[in-house]
Amino acid sequence: MTAFILRRLLLLPLVGIGVTLLIFGLLQLVSPQMRASLYVTDPRQLRDIDSIIRERGLDKPVHVQYVRWMGNVLRGDLGWSETAKMPVAKAIATFFPATLELTVFAVIPILGLGIWLGTLSAVHRDRLLDHVSRFFSISGTSMPTFVWGLLLLMLFYGAWQLFPPGRLSLEPSLYVLSPQFRPYTRLVTVDSLLNGQLWIFVDALRHLALPVLTLSLVSCATLVRVTRSSMLETLRQDYVRTARAKGLETPVVINKHARRNAMIPVVTLSALLFVGLLNGVAITETVFGYPGIGLWGVNAALQLDIAAVAGFALFNALLLVGGNLAADVIYAYIDPRIRLR
Amino acid sequence: MMCVRKRTLLVLVIALSLSLGGPAGVATGQAVKNPDTFVSVSFGDWDTLDFAWAYDTSSQQVIFNIYETLIAYDGSRVDRFVPRLATEVPSARNGLISADGRTYTFPIRQGVKFHDGTPLTAEDAAYSLRRFLMVDRDGGPSSLLLEPILGMTKTRDDKGALKLTFADLERAVQVKGNSVVVTLKEPFGPFLSIMALWSSVGSKRWAAANGDWDGTAATMARYNNLKKESSAFFEKANGTGPFKLERWDRAGKQVILARNDGYWREPAKLTRVVLRSVDEAATRILMLKAGDADHIAISRREQPQVEGDPNIRLIDNLPWLRADAFFFTVDIDIRGNPDVGSGRLDGAGVPANFFSDIRVRRGFAYAFDYATFLRDAFRNQGMPPKGVIPPGMLGFNPNQEYFSFSREKAIAELREAWGGQVWERGFRLNILYNAGNVARELGARVLKDGVESLNPRFRVDTRGITWASYLAAMNDGKLPVFWVGWVADYPDPHNFAFHFMHSDGTFPKSQRFKNDEVDRLVMAAIKETRRAEREKLYFQINQKFYELAPSVAPVHQVVFRVQRSWVRGWYNNPVFPGTYFYTVWKGAS
Numbered sequence: 069m070t071a072f073i074l075r076r077l078l079l080l081p082l083v084g085i086g087v088t089l090l091i092f093g094l095l096q097l098v099s100p101q102m103r104a105s106l107y108v109t110d111p112r113q114l115r116d117i118d119s120i121i122r123e124r125g126l127d128k129p130v131h132v133q134y135v136r137w138m139g140n141v142l143r144g145d146l147g148w149s150e151t152a153k154m155p156v157a158k159a160i161a162t163f164f165p166a167t168l169e170l171t172v173f174a175v176i177p178i179l180g181l182g183i184w185l186g187t188l189s190a191v192h193r194d195r196l197l198d199h200v201s202r203f204f205s206i207s208g209t210s211m212p213t214f215v216w217g218l219l220l221l222m223l224f225y226g227a228w229q230l231f232p233p234g235r236l237s238l239e240p241s242l243y244v245l246s247p248q249f250r251p252y253t254r255l256v257t258v259d260s261l262l263n264g265q266l267w268i269f270v271d272a273l274r275h276l277a278l279p280v281l282t283l284s285l286v287s288c289a290t291l292v293r294v295t296r297s298s299m300l301e302t303l304r305q306d307y308v309r310t311a312r313a314k315g316l317e318t319p320v321v322i323n324k325h326a327r328r329n330a331m332i333p334v335v336t337l338s339a340l341l342f343v344g345l346l347n348g349v350a351i352t353e354t355v356f357g358y359p360g361i362g363l364w365g366v367n368a369a370l371q372l373d374i375a376a377v378a379g380f381a382l383f384n385a386l387l388l389v390g391g392n393l394a395a396d397v398i399y400a401y402i403d404p405r406i407r408l409r
Numbered sequence: 410m411m412c413v414r415k416r417t418l419l420v421l422v423i424a425l426s427l428s429l430g431g432p433a434g435v436a437t438g439q440a441v442k443n444p445d446t447f448v449s450v451s452f453g454d455w456d457t458l459d460f461a462w463a464y465d466t467s468s469q470q471v472i473f474n475i476y477e478t479l480i481a482y483d484g485s486r487v488d489r490f491v492p493r494l495a496t497e498v499p500s501a502r503n504g505l506i507s508a509d510g511r512t513y514t515f516p517i518r519q520g521v522k523f524h525d526g527t528p529l530t531a532e533d534a535a536y537s538l539r540r541f542l543m544v545d546r547d548g549g550p551s552s553l554l555l556e557p558i559l560g561m562t563k564t565r566d567d568k569g570a571l572k573l574t575f576a577d578l579e580r581a582v583q584v585k586g587n588s589v590v591v592t593l594k595e596p597f598g599p600f601l602s603i604m605a606l607w608s609s610v611g612s613k614r615w616a617a618a619n620g621d622w623d624g625t626a627a628t629m630a631r632y633n634n635l636k637k638e639s640s641a642f643f644e645k646a647n648g649t650g651p652f653k654l655e656r657w658d659r660a661g662k663q664v665i666l667a668r669n670d671g672y673w674r675e676p677a678k679l680t681r682v683v684l685r686s687v688d689e690a691a692t693r694i695l696m697l698k699a700g701d702a703d704h705i706a707i708s709r710r711e712q713p714q715v716e717g718d719p720n721i722r723l724i725d726n727l728p729w730l731r732a733d734a735f736f737f738t739v740d741i742d743i744r745g746n747p748d749v750g751s752g753r754l755d756g757a758g759v760p761a762n763f764f765s766d767i768r769v770r771r772g773f774a775y776a777f778d779y780a781t782f783l784r785d786a787f788r789n790q791g792m793p794p795k796g797v798i799p800p801g802m803l804g805f806n807p808n809q810e811y812f813s814f815s816r817e818k819a820i821a822e823l824r825e826a827w828g829g830q831v832w833e834r835g836f837r838l839n840i841l842y843n844a845g846n847v848a849r850e851l852g853a854r855v856l857k858d859g860v861e862s863l864n865p866r867f868r869v870d871t872r873g874i875t876w877a878s879y880l881a882a883m884n885d886g887k888l889p890v891f892w893v894g895w896v897a898d899y900p901d902p903h904n905f906a907f908h909f910m911h912s913d914g915t916f917p918k919s920q921r922f923k924n925d926e927v928d929r930l931v932m933a934a935i936k937e938t939r940r941a942e943r944e945k946l947y948f949q950i951n952q953k954f955y956e957l958a959p960s961v962a963p964v965h966q967v968v969f970r971v972q973r974s975w976v977r978g979w980y981n982n983p984v985f986p987g988t989y990f991y992t993v994w995k996g997a998s
Contacts, residue, residue: 101745111638117745150878153659162660218691226695233692235661238443238683238701242665245656357687359661370844371874372747 072400076393087385088141091378092134098374100126105375106137106147109155141382147375151368156379159364164346164383165254166235167353167360171345173257173276174283179338182288183327186295186334190303191322201292208289217282217355224278231277233356240271279356283349287341294337298330305329328402335398343391347384441975441995442700445680449988450693451706452845453876454686455664458654459642460537460609461544461551462635464915465880466896470987471664471684475524476609476648479515479534479589480601485980487730487900490601494518494534494610494649495589499601510596513604516588521673523612524646524653534589536613536624539578543622546634548884548915552907553607553898556935558582560594562913564633571633575626598938602899606984615647637881651677651991662686666990678978678994688845697721697973703995704972704988708847709787715971722974725790729968730897730983732799732905735840735852735890736960737764737773740921742886748839748872749889754827756835756866759889763838764920769831770958772822773890774812776859777852781814783964785855786848790969794962796951797909803940804902804947810955811962820863835866838889841882844873849892852963856890883919891919897984903935906950909960922959 095103104117107124121127125136140146146156154162189201224231236244236256243249243265244256252262257276260268302308303326311325312318350362361380368376456468460476463469480498483489490498495515499505505514521529538554545551545564552562558581564573583590593600617623621641622632637643646654651674652666666682685702687693694714696702698721707715715721741761743752750758764770783791792800795809824832840856842849850873857869874882883891893916897904908914911931912923930953934946954960972979978992 098747099745102747104745111636150881151875153877221692221695226698229699232699232701233687233696238446238448241661242681245658245661245665355689355692357689357692363688367844367875370872371878373878 069400073397076396080389080393083389084386087389088138088382089134091381091385092137095374095378096130102372102374105150105373106378107140108148109145111148111150111153146379146382149364149368149373149376149379151371151373151376152364156375159376160361160379160383162254163359163361163364166256166358167346167349167362169255169257170276170279170283170349170352170358170360171342172255174280174287174345175338175342177280177284178288178291178341181284182291183295183331183334185288186292187299187322187327187330189292189296190299190330191318193300198296201296205289205292205296208285209293211286213282213286213349213351214355216285217278217352220278220282221355231274233275233278233358235272235275235358236268237271237275240265240268243268275356275358279349279352279358282352282355283345287345291334291337291341295330295334298333299326302326302330332399332403335402336395339391339395339398343387346387346391441997444995445678446683447679447681447704447976447990447993447995448683448685448696448702449704450685450687450696450702452686452688452690452693453843454659454662455657455684456877456880457637457640457643458646458657459544459637459640460611461541461642462546462549462637462640464548464550465876466986467876471654471666472609472646473606473650473986474652474666474682474990475646475650475654476611477650478605478608479517479610480605480608482605482982482984485982487602487983490605492518494521494529511593513591513593513600514585514588515591518673519587521649522671523615523649524669524671525612525615526671527612527614529610529612529649531584531587531589533613534608534610535582535584536616537610538582538589538591538608539624540611540616540622540632541607541609542578542581543573543629543633544635544640545573546637548918550607550898552913552915553603556907557593557595557597557600557603558591562907562911571630573633575629578629595936597935599899599901599903602901606898606986610649611642612647616641619645649673652682655681677991679990682990690845690847697971700973702973703976704970707971709790709969710785710847710851712788712969712971720974721971722976723969723971724981725967725969727968727970727981728801728983729981730799730802730900731894731966731968732797732909732962733892733894733964733966734794734797734909734916734960734962735777735856735892736916736920737770737922737958738886738889738891738920739765739959740886741889746887748841748887750837754830754834754836757837759836759838763827763836763889766826766831767957768822768826770961771812772819772826772831772863773856773860774958774961775815775819775822776863777812777856777961777963778814778859779812779963782852782855786851787964787966791964791966794964797954797962798902798905798947798951799897800965802900802902802905803944804906804934804951806948806951809948809951812955812958814859816859816863819859823863823867832864832866835864835868837868837870839870839872840890840892841872841874841879841888842892843876843879845876846873848966852892886919886921888919896986900984902947903931906931906934906947910950910954916960920959924953924957924959927953927957 100121101117103126104120107120125132144157149156149159152159185201189198192198249263252259256272257269308326311321350366353360353363365380456465457463458471460472463472477494479495480490481493483491492498496518497503497505497516499513517531517534542551542555556562559577566572581592613624619641622628644657651669651672653669655665655667657664664684668677668680670676690707690711693705697705741749743749743761752758754760783789793811795811796806798804840853842853853871857871860869861867882888909916910927912928930946930950934943937943937946975995977994977996
């Protein structure tokens with residue numbers, strides 16, 4: 069297992085270089101003037117773009133530019149984001165915790181419900197439970213995220229005023245911004261507990277409810293379908309039939325014998341799903357006015373905020389690489405054939 | 410196609426949900442939510458908090474509640490003033506305006522403290538006026554006072570060299586005892602109207618301590634046309650107003666103002682004001698319905714969604730001195746500019762001087778479907794655009810010629826443009842608007858559709874960007890076509906004529922538009938004291954606006970406001986940049 073992980077880790081720098089080459093190559097499609105914001109951390113420097121081009125070598129050969137840019141990237145200097153009005157690295161650090169928090173809370177019902185419903189659906193194939201589950205998954209994936217978001221918002225906030233949009237209500241948000249609140253992690257739920265402010269924790273949960281529900285409806289459906297088909301495939305296997313023939317009880321057969329093997333594609337999907345959510349759930353964040361990294365990324369792209377887009381892409385690529393690595397490790401853990409191959 | 414489907418789906422969802430959770434879902438006469446805090450929710454962002462730099466209503470609204478001017482408008486009146494940081498409004502009767510009409514004396518109020526606790530002095534008021542004159546950033550508000558006080562509309566010559574001297578400032582704005590004395594170059598009728606909104610006072614000592622201009626000749630040049638973020642006033646504030654800046658939370662897209670309990674008048678009734686930005690209009694509407702917002706910005710299109718709700722008050726037909734137009738930049742900065750394609754007239758872009766040909770501008774003007782725009786963006790709440798001066802003002806000409814949609818005329822103009830090259834080769838450009846502004850987004854699309862329908866080689870795309878970025882790109886001359894509304898800085902036609910038509914005005918400066926005859930007419934009109942003659946000059950300016958088409962007014966819109974019924978004490982003043990929260994409170998209906 070250790071050797072497998074090491075092999076994977078050794079590949080990381082290569083993947084990283086590939087990613088940076090790709091992003092840098094795409095950046096070459098825009099003019100040096102537009103790329104100047106990649107090399108400043110203070111907008112006052114943008115006043116004289118021509119000198120930035122000269123000083124930072126934006127008129128030099130591409131390989132020279134790449135080396136210089138990589139130097140900046142390795143130092144964590146990703147340029148200035150006009151959209152966020154702050155350095156790109158700081159913008160990522162500012163907006164990512166909100167998305168991380170949303171993702172962590174969303175992934176719990178997505179995985180729990182997705183796997184549970186998928187398993188139930190497979191076990192009760194072509195019966196009422198299966199039909200209900202499939203209807204749920206089809207409607208979940210077929211409705212666009214913004215439709216779910218607005219529907220839920222209008223019902224649970226507009227009609228019943230249970231779960232408001234945004235990240236916090238007025239009073240909690242003022243308290244969180246005040247000096248007496250210490251932002252240890254920038255995850256409001258965690259920080260509110262660490263600060264002993266249960267009322268803020270509860271308020272944060274109320275605000276998370278609808279984005280989490282929206283993401284659950286949209287993302288959970290895919291997981292239900294994959295789990296169901298994987299379980300159906302597994303339940304047809306000889307060793308499952310043998311387990312049944314041995315007289316094992318159905319829950320044991322399903323949970324211990326079938327589900328573990330059926331989980332292999334589900335784990336991959338879950339890891340990618342998690343990273344996908346971390347990459348920014350822009351539509352959900354826009355509908356709910358939730359200040360996450362996705363909303364920032366979309367706004368940056370619309371404004372052709374080159375430094376922000378490049379930084380966002382780089383950060384996402386790193387997340388994806390890390391997510392894939394995690395998926396590979398879990399995959400290998402679940403299925404010994406992978407690590408012994 | 411995808412876009413159309415999404416939109417249709419969105420409309421259906423909103424209609425369905427409003428039927429489930431609309432007005433009936435919210436109890437009438439409900440208790441006032443957050444009774445001491447006012448929440449105003451809009452879209453976009455804030456450009457700066459520097460009163461010498463800001464020239465947009467979003468930023469000005471914040472400044473307006475933090476800083477105070479020497480005199481102010483009397484409530485909703487634009488023809489009467491009240492003293493604010495000055496103890497008296499200068500007049501010939503009280504002897505504070507000299508017999509020749511050039512010298513204005515403002516006795517400064519004693520006992521007023523800045524938010525940091527330091528006392529206000531006449532030196533602070535003089536410093537603030539001098540700084541306002543001196544900063545003079547490109548496209549900024551300094552010309553408002555430069556023109557009457559120093560008789561110049563800009564502080565730099567055509568090569569960008571500073572022509573303003575410290576001696577000019579010292580001579581024009583002086584401290585005499587406890588008063589500030591302002592000497593005008595020539596008598597200027599609307600001077601007090603300008604001072605009522607544009608004489609904000611900040612602390613000289615605080616500014617210097619925070620790295621801004623120290624008020625001396627030696628450092629003056631460094632702060633002329635300074636970069637927005639270089640100002641100490643950019644994101645920090647220290648005024649004397651009824652509210653102080655608690656936080657500009659960029660990540661949370663909100664500005665929080667806290668009541669100034671040490672205010673020299675009775676403190677405001679509200680303890681806090683929260684100005685929030687929420688991009689999604691449906692979310693803003695729900696926030697208003699739920700009482701989490703006390704006022705929201707919405708477009709006419711969304712108006713039906715808030716009608717009929719007893720908890721919401723819709724105030725329509727607000728008198729506002731306002732004009733809207735789309736402007737053509739006649740010398741676009743094409744360096745690294747993604748909105749001009751190739752930067753050449755080769756079918757894949759436009760050159761820097763594309764709009765310098767009047768036929769292109771007029772072609773675009775005829776290609777705009779005004780009636781469709783008025784219907785779709787404003788639900789027909791508006792009137793045809795007759796010139797640059799809004800209705801109700803001297804110089805508005807009800808018989809003024811104006812552009813109307815004509816495919817034939819648009820084709821005729823564009824066929825001739827650039828010796829036929831435009832028609833033959835085609836072009837590609839982007840029209841930008843500030844994201845969240847539904848009317849401008851629709852306007853951009855109407856213009857795109859109109860222009861693209863003329864010739865398959867014409868390609869126009871639309872793109873929404875945040876307000877601050879939009880203003881920056883506009884000032885830098887990077888937007889080929891931009892769309893902006895103008896709320897009067899003071900109730901005088903000169904404020905429109907100058908900023909829409911004069912080469913040193915805000916928009917022509919951004920457009921790089923200059924016409925000597927127009928400049929002469931604009932300056933002649935402000936100097937003319939006979940009303941009838943002055944009106945004639947503005948009629949001529951309106952006619953030039955039509956003939957030269959440096960910009961095109963799509964509509965004279967009727968303004969409305971939406972707020973909770975529990976909002977009390979709000980009043981409209983046609984030139985205010987937003988809500989003056991000092992008089993506002995929340996009380997059960």
